[in-house]
Amino acid sequence: MHESNVRVRGERLLADLAALARIGATPEGGVNRPAYSDADLEARQIVRAWMRDAGLAVRVDTAGNTFGRREGADSSAPPIVIGSHTDSVPQGGRFDGALGVLAAIEVARTVRDAGIRLTHPLEVVDFQNEEGGLVGSKIVAGRFERDALALKATSGRTIEAGIALLGGDPSRLDDARRLPGSIAGYLELHIEQGRVLERAGADIGVVEGLVGIRYWEVTFTGVASHAGTTPMADRHDALVAAARLVSMVPAIVTSTPGRQVGTVGRLAVFPGGANVIPGKVVLTLELRDLDLAKVGELFSAIEREAHAIAAATGTTVSLEPTHTNDPSPTDPIIQQAVANAARTLGLRSHAMPSGAGHDAQNMATIGPAGMLFVPSVNGISHSPLERTEDHDVVNGVNVLLAAVLELDRTLS
Numbered sequence: 001m002h003e004s005n006v007r008v009r010g011e012r013l014l015a016d017l018a019a020l021a022r023i024g025a026t027p028e029g030g031v032n033r034p035a036y037s038d039a040d041l042e043a044r045q046i047v048r049a050w051m052r053d054a055g056l057a058v059r060v061d062t063a064g065n066t067f068g069r070r071e072g073a074d075s076s077a078p079p080i081v082i083g084s085h086t087d088s089v090p091q092g093g094r095f096d097g098a099l100g101v102l103a104a105i106e107v108a109r110t111v112r113d114a115g116i117r118l119t120h121p122l123e124v125v126d127f128q129n130e131e132g133g134l135v136g137s138k139i140v141a142g143r144f145e146r147d148a149l150a151l152k153a154t155s156g157r158t159i160e161a162g163i164a165l166l167g168g169d170p171s172r173l174d175d176a177r178r179l180p181g182s183i184a185g186y187l188e189l190h191i192e193q194g195r196v197l198e199r200a201g202a203d204i205g206v207v208e209g210l211v212g213i214r215y216w217e218v219t220f221t222g223v224a225s226h227a228g229t230t231p232m233a234d235r236h237d238a239l240v241a242a243a244r245l246v247s248m249v250p251a252i253v254t255s256t257p258g259r260q261v262g263t264v265g266r267l268a269v270f271p272g273g274a275n276v277i278p279g280k281v282v283l284t285l286e287l288r289d290l291d292l293a294k295v296g297e298l299f300s301a302i303e304r305e306a307h308a309i310a311a312a313t314g315t316t317v318s319l320e321p322t323h324t325n326d327p328s329p330t331d332p333i334i335q336q337a338v339a340n341a342a343r344t345l346g347l348r349s350h351a352m353p354s355g356a357g358h359d360a361q362n363m364a365t366i367g368p369a370g371m372l373f374v375p376s377v378n379g380i381s382h383s384p385l386e387r388t389e390d391h392d393v394v395n396g397v398n399v400l401l402a403a404v405l406e407l408d409r410t411l412s
């Protein structure tokens, strides 16, 4: 059979997804497998067994990531790496991460069953602790700060203890590092976790990049005083000022075309008494887009508005940047391979950014990286209601397979 006619076995993959979802299963139909929990370890052990069954040589790196490798025809070629993560958020869904790992194993099985000889080695990865800050891929990319080892993860274990639990060695994390140029490419299949594909009527999302995020802390300062004895005209109410700004953020963010998003997610009111005029409000602002210059322009508009509001309400305002996550563009060759694969399979693809963080952004620092999305029903994710239709799951895995076959020819 010609390579372009090879398809994955959908039922086998769907059965694996159902089986993995039993590890840490919740009564609501989701999974609870936070990083370094007993369920997290159990899921990884099953994944390792499935990798072995797929004919892959299994290795746990010192960071606790699991890799399964199939050698290529060219022993000096760097590997094509595919995969995702099997840890979940607390009370999460069955697809986030798990789909990408099991899809990668299914691709490896299909390659073996069809007797396809790839030029590059093929590596399947199950990254550890994606949900707690992309920890496993950060270590691989050399972007992890050792101080963070002492932090407690949601499971209650520290990152250090968790790495040891998964079979890693926290005292030798540098051994897990992969240097720039040491991989031919990285491709991750993931659920979209939003409604863009559903709305566009598309089967496959070609991820153009992972958005950058800038965060600020905004403080309005007024005068706290008695809610009964201070006439309305004499007030300097920090919450009235903050409320106006909060309502202006969506207006400003949508004032120019594009897919940028902006959010005020937290607001603290001081002193916080029912009978006290708020003297101070601290709120968070985050803005996301693939283009940080655009984020900068939006922020300038919000900043101008904040000062105008402060002047009008007799308060003062300060806007302090807290941190920035740089955007991470995906590689054009990988985007093209995903789009080509979808077209060959008769599927509709749609180019889009990823608004969420993924391991691909760390892998992008060591080689060409990309992602493909499959639709999430109603855009729901990080929830037991998270769902992707069977046919979308199988389509996504066939696109992953076809893209890997093309990348094996086009990547160096």
Ligand SMILES: [Zn+2]
Residues within 6 Å of the ligand: 085, 096, 097, 130, 190
């Ligand atoms: Zn994920």
